[in-house]
Amino acid sequence: MPKKVTVYSTPTCPYCTRAKQFLTDNRIAFDNVDVSVDTGRAEEMIQKSGQMGVPVLDIDGEIIVGFDRERIQRALGLT
Amino acid sequence: MLDLIIIGAGPAGITAAIYAARKKMNFVIISRDVGGQTAWSGGVENYTGYQFIPGIELVAKFEEHMKTFAVPLHEGESVQELMRQRDMFVVRTDKTEYQARTVIVASGKQSRELGVPGEKEFRNKGxxxxxxxxxxxxxxxxxxxxxxxxxxxxxxxxxxxxxxxxxxxxxxxxxxxxxxxxxxxxxxxxxxxxxxxxxxxxxxxxxxxxxxxxxxxxxxxxxxxxxxxEIGLIPSAEFIRDVRKNEYGEIMVNCKSETDVPGLFAAGDVTDVPAKQIIVAAGEGAKAALSAFHYVAIHSF
CATH class of the missing domain: 3.50.50.60 (FAD/NAD(P)-binding domain)
Structure with a gap:
């Protein structure tokens, strides 16, 4: 059963681009939430992560702030 | 023992890596991120060959070019200290330690902090x-x-x-x-x-x-x-003390990208080179790699 992955991002943030690229390179499907247009989902991201920086990744409920490659790998069981 | 360690993977570091790879040097490139300030800049309109390209896409082009060689890129690693020991350099990062005959510092600049109470606590919290x-x-x-x-x-x-x-x-x-x-x-x-x-x-x-x-x-x-x-930038050179810097903390280099320490080179925005431009940083990176290659070649280690 693949893990459910959501990426909260803005189109202009380089670490968001890198995080999404990393997932794509590893053939991980994800939902991308553009928080610059969806204020409701932006609020959801702030609630989940307790902060306002992007990107935020939700991997089956594990919240990862920023493009933290090692934590993402561990959460996805890629290592 | 490595021939070369490149610190930083912005335009200067990536270009240095391409030159070092083409010269078949034994090297690594260590960086917190890829692209540096270029990744954060909206549109670039003065990089030869591109009338307009978003910064992040130019970085993707740089990276794609670098990855045509088997370049060992250590991303997400942060250099804590750079020391010269006799005829080699020791680079200590948050993960491990490296030794090399030469080093190119291409670590760029970072945001200047306010230095007021609450700044650290509320980072990313507004x-x-x-x-x-x-x-x-x-x-x-x-x-x-x-x-x-x-x-x-x-x-x-x-x-x-x-x-x-x-x-x-x-x-x-x-x-x-x-x-x-x-x-x-x-x-x-x-x-x-x-x-x-x-x-x-x-x-x-x-x-x-x-x-x-x-x-x-x-x-x-x-x-x-x-x-x-948004109060400006400071050179990311706090990990190296024993090198000549100017009043802004930029590493001083000559026209061959040499610092005052033999075997230590620097390129891009971390240096006192006057034009802080992507294309200048890239060119400086090329020069630094050629100088490092020459340095290794003429010394019989």
Missing amino acids: LTYCATCDGPLFANKDVAVIGGGNSALDAALQLMRIARRVYLINIAAELTGDSAIAEKLKNASNVAIYNNARITSVNGAQMVAGITVQKAALVDFLPVQGVFV
């Missing part, structure tokens, strides 16, 4: 150094931009279209950035400019709830949910 990235999260909120130069004015211009109210906190008597943008901000109904004003603290509980600002003897509390720090 306080940010990247208006381009995080600006959209402050729709219909009240925000403060700290600074008066071009990057501060750009941030304020962007935010005035998103946020409800924008306070521009400028330490000087007048805004120093582009006058056309300054005019736009002065005429905007939702922008308030505080000249001769200094931020003294960032306040809040979980998230930013306001800042205190001092103007002469007056102290004001501004209720804002966002603080955008």
Whole structure:
């Protein structure tokens, strides 16, 4: 059963681009939430992560702030 | 023992890596991120061959070019210390230690911090150094931009279209950035400019709830949910002490990208080279790699 992955991002943030690229390179499907247009989902991201920086990744409920490659790998069981 | 360690993977570091790879040097490239400041810049209109390209796409091109060689890129690793020991260098990072005959410092610049109470606690909790990235999260909120130069004015211009109210906190008597943008901000109904004003603290509980600002003897509390720090950049060279730097903390290099330490080279925005441009940094990176190659070749290690 693949893990459910959501990426909260803005189109202009380089670490968001890198995080999404990393997932794509590893053939991980994800939902991308553009928080610059969806204020409701932006609020959801702030609630989940307790902060306002992007990107935020939700991997089956594990919240990862920023493009933290090692934590993402561990959460996805890629290592 | 490596021939070369490149610190930084912006235009200078990546170009140095391409040259080092083509010279078949035994090297690694260590960097916190890929692209450096170029990744954060919106549009680039002066890189030869591209009339317009978003910064992040130019970085992708650089990386794609670098990856045509088997370049060992150690991303997400941060250099803590660089020391010279007899005829080699030791580079200690947050993960491990490396030894090499030569080093190219191409670590660029980073955002200058405010140094006021609350800055560290509220980082990413309303306080940010990247208006381009995080600006959209402050729709219909009240925000403060700290600074008066071009990057501060750009941030304020962007935010005035998103946020409800924008306070521009400028330490000087007048805004120093582009006058056309300054005019736009002065005429905007939702922008308030505080000249001769200094931020003294960032306040809040979980998230930013306001800042205190001092103007002469007056102290004001501004209720804002966002603080955008745009007070310029400092060279990322704190990990190396024993090298000649100028008054701005930039590493001094000659026309061969040599520092005053034999075997230690530097390139790009971390150096005192005057034009802080992507294309200049790339060219300097090429030069530094050729100098490092030459240095290894003429020494019989």
